[in-house]
Amino acid sequence: MTDPVVGLTGTLTSPIRGKGLLGEVLVAIRGGTELYIARAEEPLDAGATVLVVAAHPGRIVDVVAWIPLPGDR
Secondary structure (H helix, E strand, O other): OOOOOOOOEEEEEEEEOOOOEEEEEEEOOOEEEEEEEOOOOOOOOOOOEEEEEEOOOOOOOEEOOOOOOOOHO
């Protein structure tokens, strides 16, 4: 079963300074918002919009930078 957070977008509330380092992402889910520990392959600034691509035990998610297409905003 896939975690419901996978495929959602969120906003980094703290930066991810590089591979192997952790940040924090706020995701709108289940009618509210929840914080997850985030990790990425590349540095991402706080305030960046990200896409959750995987979820792991302990509320850890893998994210990538999300750049919506012009019609997706």
